[in-house]
Amino acid sequence: MELIFEISKPGRSAANLSASDVPVVDVDHIIDRKYLRDDLDLPEVAEIDLVRHYTNLSRRNFGLDLGFYPLGSCTMKYNPKINENVAAMPGFTGLHPDAPDAFAKGNLELMYDMQKLLSGIFGMADFTLQPAAGAHGELTGVMMIKKYFEKKGQKRHLILIPDAAHGTNPASGALCGFETVTLRSNTEGGVDLGHLELLMTEDVAALMLTNPNTLGLFERNIEKVAQIIHSRGGLLYGDGANANAFLGKTRPGDLGFDVIQLNLHKTFSTPHGGGGPGSGPVGVSAGLVDYLPVPRIVKSDSGYGWSEQFPDTIGRVRAFYGNFNVIVKAYAYIRSLGAEGLARVTEMAVLNANYIKEKLKPYFDLPYDRICMHECVFSGHRQVEQNGVHTSDMAKRLIDFGYHPPTIYFPLIVHEAIMIEPTETESKETLDAFCEAMISIAREAEVNPQRVKDAPLSTPVSRLDEVLAARKPDVCWKR
């Protein structure tokens, strides 16, 4: 397909600007030439061509509304349309963030209530809604941990991170000046307690744990893990990306977590948008509340208002209050599902994942054959050994069957990893059809491996040359 620049033609326009109803200023009179640009090279297209261009591009994109998206760790659940509609209400989209608090009563109330709801769901003392994404929330959480030890006058410079962790974890640690130490997993896929005992010294600020972990397995020894960390004065950070696995069943706060970050665009159904916007609220236990970013909403007799009067805050991690419109969607989701609905989410998500695990385990290596939570991890090892068919080949072949591939090559501790998270919004028929596709690909890998290696065969472009894109990067079109 052509680029918008390639269909541009001088003289065309999709803009319909009003004429000036105030005196027209000669810009050259009020602004010196040196401040003015002398070129503006933007596309010139008619509105119909503009619309066709992006509509056609959308048709070359696979969205969740088109088909199953079993991406492990991403929680690609159905994005309810009601949430889109309510978030589009002018009352929510049209207010300037610097509007006086009296103008923003509804927004303030919604955010305050959201903080309370999340605190109740996750067992934390309070939440900040400021971070714009999960990784941003992680950074915020680690900053609060850093502040906590600063206030205590303790110089702890290490953070423990399990070998199965998502890459944002060590990156966030490093961005706050912490050195990361890798914690081994045991043969059951949980934390190696012996290794933890060894590593947990008074130089360690925190353990960053994802629970259930990136293998989809609940940390059976969580009480002991928390005890080891806390007994040496450390903090337990929880990566809440996998919250879909425990809503209404247990709460991180009760398990001993001091800080957790959530992903509203995962657990709470807001759309992924092709890469964002998300929202990464961070919840804390009582001992860390003082360090939350500002401004925070305070409730007084006259109502809700923003305040920066929190001397021990870490400061700000972005301008204004958070990805408010994303928060509106998640709020509508929580209120519409209610307590029973949220618990049912987790039950059906875990049921779906275990169902897939049972159906596929005869055909793919299953490194941890135990009850999983909301996602399961297979290995493509068998198929590699047989005929050199890699997980990436099988993923591409799944595309030909009309599915978005699962997460591949993550977590790093599983060779040729395939991580499948169906979520609760998929029917048994969809899961059965998906498993049939996976099984027939496994068969193909055995009897006709080249077909798998050549995949995808049915897409607008065939397999793209990523090596060329990295050797000779072209990230900006030139005339």
Added chain:
Amino acid sequence: MDYCPHTKDDIAQMQAAIGVKSIEELFADIPQKFRFRKMPDIPSGLSEQETIALMSAIAARNQMPRLTLTGAGAYVHFIPSVVSHLVGRSEFYTAYTPYQAEISQGILQAIYEYQTMIAHLTGTEIANASMYDGASAMAEAAVLSAKMSNRSKIVAARSVHPQYRQVLKTYCWANGYTVTEVPCATSGQLDLAGLHSALDESVAAVIVQSPNFFGCLEDITPIADAAHAKGALLISGFTDGTSLGILKPAGACGADFVVGEGQSFGNPINYGGPYLGIFAAREKFLRRIPGRLAGATVDKNGKRGFVLTLQTREQHIRREKATSNICSNEALCALAACIYLAALGPNLKTLAALNINKTQYLKSRLLQIPGWEEVFSAPIYNEFTICCTDARVVNEKLQAEGIIGAYDLQKDYPELKNTLLFCATEMLSKNDIDHVIEIIK
């Protein structure tokens, strides 16, 4: 509401296939003492109708203003009708990050187009696929500069948006860097003598904003020269992207990084978010910059296609060696910006000129009121700083008429008493402005 399709039959069959007799068995790994049946304090669910009624009632408790006279980092601009329709295509908004390129050519190509337009608008060679917002983009540029040079001092103009400076301080504190501020001269532009005395070989980067928080245009070239003479990089920010339709971008004046807020490009004001962090840079930083990048390549038949490229910069590969931990960004907001820019095309300059006309008209009418004086002499775009006899009373009068007044600068700059920051975009009509004057005088 319930989006789970499971019937009782489905559940029974699936349980049998798994080999469990109840759902509860699936949660055996959670220690009994930590399990519970119902979440405390969470209200029960609602029907679709009830949900809409609830949300409408909440929205109705907001007061929608007749007009907004504040900019200060977020701007009420006209959004062409096409934007919401195209961004509302569910193939775009329900899609995940385009790691599987073959089925994500739509968003990848759009991001490539966005990157191209942003690089051009900012006068640089490369732009990434977005950051969270202007403030965090600026902070990440500072952290990157420090990491690349091994220097730990950042010098920032005091005329940079106060919240952006707060974010900068937070990110710098986390990394052990220090921030020194340089005041502005009486013109409203950066005090160059002050900048020179703050610069030494321990400074990794100088940060300015143009137009700055007071609305004044900065003369970037001498600032860039001063920074480079001491081996420091120049990071230049902006908060209203429409200014780039008429103003010379910092990238064309020597800036190394141009960062800013893209909300003005087709994104609603949304009470502060989601917004759009713009991050653009000189080509030589290509392998170091944070964030995703869409790159052009070919498939095995030589057909052009797009992929996320240079992913080795990112957290999922570099892990603790990454210079940023950014994963999800603001892709859909970037798509809206791309469509907006393609819709306006070179008319972005006409739009910018409209902003200038409205602002000049508002300013000239305010200056006719006794006691009102312009504070700075530097040229402006669509915001300006003006003092009056009683700023609080002015805003109270406006609010009483359902208008969001101007930004009171005293809370961030205590020395600027009774000083207001006004913004006039193309959304203010002549009648609106005349009406404002009637209320104020």
Added chain:
Amino acid sequence: MSKTNPADRLYSKDHEWVKDNGDGTAVVGITDYAQEMLTDIVFVELPPIGKKVAQGEPVAVVESVKSVSDVYAPVSGEVIKVNGELETAPDLINSDAFGEGWIATLKLADTDELKSLLSASDYDTLIKEEKH
């Protein structure tokens, strides 16, 4: 099939090779086995001339599409020359890891360190064991 590991040089257990020039300098690179594991190399971050490294410290970085790997100095020394060809043709490491894909020349700090390295046949054994 990996190329044969040349006998005219020594090897580290991190899959680097070092070829003694006999004049107090030595050339350093990564082995063919290493480039096979990395797959297509897309970028090489070369060290600056004059950089001093200790044995086992990272001296260069090699990137493929999906991974980033440090190249560790097999011996201590000062970088006196780098292979500029790798800037435009990083794939030379893939096609000729022992020849045109050389990475840097070091002025040796301590020639005794060479004694701690593996011979070609010892390195052969190491890779054979790793493959199992």
